[in-house]
Amino acid sequence: MTVAIRATDLVKSYSQGVRALDGVTLEVNSGEVLVVMGPSGSGKSTLIRTFNGLETLDGGALDVLGVSLDATHGERQVLAIRKRVGMVFQQFNLFPHLSILDNITLAPIKVQQRAKASAEQRAMELLDQMGIREQAYKYPAQLSGGQQQRVAIARALALDPEVMLFDEPTSALDPERVKEVLDAMRQLAKGGMTMVVVTHELSFAREVADRVMFMDRGQVVETSDPETFFSNAREERSRRFLNQMQH
Amino acid sequence: MNRWLDRGITLLLLALLGWAGWSMLHWLLLGADWSVVTTNLPLYAVGSFPADQRWRPLLWMAALITLTLLTLVGPKHGWLRRWLPLFWIVMAPLGLWFLAGGLGLLPVGTRSWGGLTLTLLLTGGSGALALPLGILLALGRRSDLPVLRWSSAAYIELMRAVPLIAVLFFGQLLIPLFLPPGLEINRVLRALVAFALFAAAYIAEDVRGGLQAIPPTQREAAAVLGLSPRQSLQLVVLPQALRVALPSLTNQAVGLLQNTSLMAILGLVELLGISRSLLANPAFIGRYLEVYLWLAAVYWLACTAMALLARHLEVQLDPARSAS
Numbered sequence: 001m002t003v004a005i006r007a008t009d010l011v012k013s014y015s016q017g018v019r020a021l022d023g024v025t026l027e028v029n030s031g032e033v034l035v036v037m038g039p040s041g042s043g044k045s046t047l048i049r050t051f052n053g054l055e056t057l058d059g060g061a062l063d064v065l066g067v068s069l070d071a072t073h074g075e076r077q078v079l080a081i082r083k084r085v086g087m088v089f090q091q092f093n094l095f096p097h098l099s100i101l102d103n104i105t106l107a108p109i110k111v112q113q114r115a116k117a118s119a120e121q122r123a124m125e126l127l128d129q130m131g132i133r134e135q136a137y138k139y140p141a142q143l144s145g146g147q148q149q150r151v152a153i154a155r156a157l158a159l160d161p162e163v164m165l166f167d168e169p170t171s172a173l174d175p176e177r178v179k180e181v182l183d184a185m186r187q188l189a190k191g192g193m194t195m196v197v198v199t200h201e202l203s204f205a206r207e208v209a210d211r212v213m214f215m216d217r218g219q220v221v222e223t224s225d226p227e228t229f230f231s232n233a234r235e236e237r238s239r240r241f242l243n244q245m246q247h
Numbered sequence: 248m249n250r251w252l253d254r255g256i257t258l259l260l261l262a263l264l265g266w267a268g269w270s271m272l273h274w275l276l277l278g279a280d281w282s283v284v285t286t287n288l289p290l291y292a293v294g295s296f297p298a299d300q301r302w303r304p305l306l307w308m309a310a311l312i313t314l315t316l317l318t319l320v321g322p323k324h325g326w327l328r329r330w331l332p333l334f335w336i337v338m339a340p341l342g343l344w345f346l347a348g349g350l351g352l353l354p355v356g357t358r359s360w361g362g363l364t365l366t367l368l369l370t371g372g373s374g375a376l377a378l379p380l381g382i383l384l385a386l387g388r389r390s391d392l393p394v395l396r397w398s399s400a401a402y403i404e405l406m407r408a409v410p411l412i413a414v415l416f417f418g419q420l421l422i423p424l425f426l427p428p429g430l431e432i433n434r435v436l437r438a439l440v441a442f443a444l445f446a447a448a449y450i451a452e453d454v455r456g457g458l459q460a461i462p463p464t465q466r467e468a469a470a471v472l473g474l475s476p477r478q479s480l481q482l483v484v485l486p487q488a489l490r491v492a493l494p495s496l497t498n499q500a501v502g503l504l505q506n507t508s509l510m511a512i513l514g515l516v517e518l519l520g521i522s523r524s525l526l527a528n529p530a531f532i533g534r535y536l537e538v539y540l541w542l543a544a545v546y547w548l549a550c551t552a553m554a555l556l557a558r559h560l561e562v563q564l565d566p567a568r569s570a571s
């Protein structure tokens with residue numbers, strides 16, 4: 001089994017001396033789904049944002065798909081990694097001035113230099129896969145939140161990434177829209193995509209995750225398979241968190 | 248009690264309005280002599296351009312009017328609509344070539360340029376120059392390089408602290424000093440450049456406001472897709488920022504048109520310059536009211552056309568407009 005992401009003792013602190021990451025060590029295997037949970041401010045976003053160079057590190061070693069992204073990495077490594085790692089944000093972050101189709105084809109055309117026709121064909125396939133083919137010529141503001149988030153997933157997939165990062169992809173959605181996005185992610189996981197997912201959706205984690213990692217105050221508290229984590233978590237802090245979540 | 252006061256005020260205002268309207272009508276019908284306008288229409292249109300070459304400015308203005316109409320009420324789709332932006336871009340250089348001559352056209356000196364043609368050319372030319380310069384200044388002001396940031400800010404603040412008329416005079420005197428000896432650029436071009444340098448500072452501030460309105464998450468989304476900082480700016484941030492800045496940019500454009508009248512002080516015979524020279528002519532002595540009313544009407548028409556074009560652009564660029 002090959003390792004997609006290997007992080008050793010990651011340290012990141014912001015200006016006020018807060019340690020957002022305080023010695024995080026983890027491995028994500030190819031084809032694996034890792035769900036990251038933890039209370040607000042525990043460093044979940046900071047962690048997955050280091051995986052594609054959106055945050056720089058202050059210490060530790062980070063290897064993503066064979067490229068080193070540690071404290072000394074350069075602009076070239078970051079660009080190389082971003083073409084191979086897709087990311088989906090909580091707030092979708094679609095480009096409001098571009099149609100859905102143009103949102104998805106922008107990077108394939110401008111970054112991968114693909115021909116417009118083939119990029120559009122691939123975009124339509126992805127929209128089909130997400131169940132929103134008929135929205136292709138609309139603009140983001142004309143879509144519901146759930147539809148926008150599925151466009152965002154399609155946009156990330158259009159670069160044929162080897163790893164997908166999700167930062168609370170359903171937290172900004174109405175409850176009745178959450179399922180359509182989670183279903184799309186389930187399908188992706190079934191297809192063997194390597195995924196790191198920050199989420200508070202317990203049922204998704206239980207069903208889809210290969211492993212669940214629990215973080216608190218910038219540290220990894222425990223990493224377990226979902227069954228152990230949800231029924232019989234090793235650490236007291238994890239159990240307290242789960243208790244709060246279920247009420 | 249109060250009601251009587253209201254009625255009294257209303258009546259008084261009506262009486263005043265009626266009296267003003269009546270005197271105006273009386274003057275228009277009996278007192279006004281429009282010969283100062285009607286006999287000088289060619290002057291108002293093209294200045295003292297040589298009669299046998301007048302077709303050049305006239306053709307250019309006709310093209311401008313056609314383009315305006317095509318943009319506002321022309322076909323909504325098809326090749327013509329797609330080529331419109333390009334046509335607009337070439338209008339200013341085309342006008343300059345048509346007036347100056349060369350490249351197969353008879354050269355005509357700037358002293359013969361004038362009237363509405365010159366007003367429109369000054370507006371369009373300085374606007375076309377000021378917009379890219381203003382965008383660069385706005386980007387410079389937000390740059391990571393301190394030198395670039397400070398010099399952009401200093402330039403913008405300096406230009407905004409100096410009155411336009413001073414910039415115009417400096418332009419006439421200073422621009423020749425910066426040019427290599429032997430290379431001389433004409434008065435109109437000097438005025439146009441000075442005007443653009445001034446307007447760019449204001450445009451930069453409008454564009455900066457637009458840039459600030461775009462959330463940093465847009466840049467992040469672009470970066471995550473592997474777009475370079477430059478692509479992110481070009482394809483994601485700037486198009487949105489300019490859309491936000493468009494209403495204020497329209498204001499700048501209308502201001503630009505009206506401020507071209509200051510060039511009369513530099514001796515350029517654009518619309519106001521022509522009017523002043525006509526009023527100095529003994530044949531039309533005292534015809535101030537006619538001339539300035541006419542002038543007001545022409546400016547109003549041009550400004551309205553510009554406002555309509557800007558409104559049209561705003562609708563075109565609205566991301567939420569119904570997809571078609």
Ligand SMILES: Nc1ncnc2c1ncn2[C@@H]1O[C@H](COP(=O)(O)OP(=O)(O)OP(=O)(O)O)[C@@H](O)[C@H]1O
Pocket residue numbers: 014015018019020038039040041042043044045046047
């Ligand atoms: N740009 C920043 N500047 C300063 N401090 C920051 C910044 N971003 C995050 N932090 C701090 O770093 C810590 C970790 O933040 P992070 O956003 O990674 O948490 P999180 O687990 O994603 O929380 P949430 O569930 O609320 O999204 C927090 O204490 C936060 O206040």
Ligand SMILES: [Mg+2]
Pocket residue numbers: 044045046167168
């Ligand atoms: Mg977060």
